[in-house]
Amino acid sequence: MLITLEGLDGSGKTTVWEALKDVHPEAVFTREPTDSWYGDAVYRSMSDAGADPLAELFLYTADHADHLSGTIRPALDEGTLVVSDRYSDSRFAYQAATLAESDVEIARPMEYVRGIHAAFSRPPDATIYLDLDASTAAERAGRTDKFERDGYLAAVRENYERLIDAEPERFVRVDATRAPEDVIARVEDVVADLLADPE
Numbered sequence: 001m002l003i004t005l006e007g008l009d010g011s012g013k014t015t016v017w018e019a020l021k022d023v024h025p026e027a028v029f030t031r032e033p034t035d036s037w038y039g040d041a042v043y044r045s046m047s048d049a050g051a052d053p054l055a056e057l058f059l060y061t062a063d064h065a066d067h068l069s070g071t072i073r074p075a076l077d078e079g080t081l082v083v084s085d086r087y088s089d090s091r092f093a094y095q096a097a098t099l100a101e102s103d104v105e106i107a108r109p110m111e112y113v114r115g116i117h118a119a120f121s122r123p124p125d126a127t128i129y130l131d132l133d134a135s136t137a138a139e140r141a142g143r144t145d146k147f148e149r150d151g152y153l154a155a156v157r158e159n160y161e162r163l164i165d166a167e168p169e170r171f172v173r174v175d176a177t178r179a180p181e182d183v184i185a186r187v188e189d190v191v192a193d194l195l196a197d198p199e
């Protein structure tokens, strides 16, 4: 089973992902951007305020392709639980927002990004969405990179809502405004339920 954690910067994904490691030592814990050289290229692009938005999309997507073939598919083929801190929905939400505010003339950015993935990607079985308003998310994340702006994160949040509306059965929304221990306990319960009833 592939479970992904999604949400805005600062929503607490990594905090939850680390906590789940103690409860599920049998699982593969992974993340995007990855720690491969493809991931290094992504981080280099993220640190460039003038990076071309389409080039950046394809860097993230190249990292995803390598993540799939090198980590995700082999683990799933062995029947191992995989928990990924960010996955394809991050591209659908973030790069669609980046393209929408750029000069690139793509009429339906989210559909475009989803279409690129449809040909080769492997959708998550379940996605835990840590729901937090853009302003609190930017505050928690420290507003250190080009994505951690309230207006941009508000657009990303709207995109996540569109993704949830399109596939409500895949997403589990968790209130990320709660205290860390409450968020962790809720996510642990969600994962236990998913494993008990994989359908």
Ligand SMILES: Nc1ncnc2c1ncn2[C@@H]1O[C@H](COP(=O)(O)OP(=O)(O)OP(=O)(O)O)[C@@H](O)[C@H]1O
Pocket (backbone or CB within 6 Å): 007, 008, 009, 010, 011, 012, 013, 014, 015, 016, 140, 141, 176, 177, 178, 179, 180, 181, 183
């Ligand atoms: N429920 C919470 N309430 C308050 N602060 C939190 C909560 N969860 C995490 N934090 C704090 O918010 C900051 C961001 O948390 P974390 O790194 O887990 O978020 P993230 O979603 O992985 O962010 P990013 O996507 O930017 O890596 C950290 O300082 C963390 O301690």
Ligand SMILES: Cc1cn([C@H]2C[C@H](O)[C@@H](COP(=O)(O)O)O2)c(=O)[nH]c1=O
Pocket (backbone or CB within 6 Å): 009, 032, 033, 046, 060, 086, 087, 088, 090, 091, 092, 094, 095, 147, 148
């Ligand atoms: C996978 C992925 C990530 N992003 C953005 C979201 C964050 O601002 C950064 C890095 O993620 P982290 O969890 O803070 O390490 O990258 C993105 O725009 N598109 C993606 O596909």
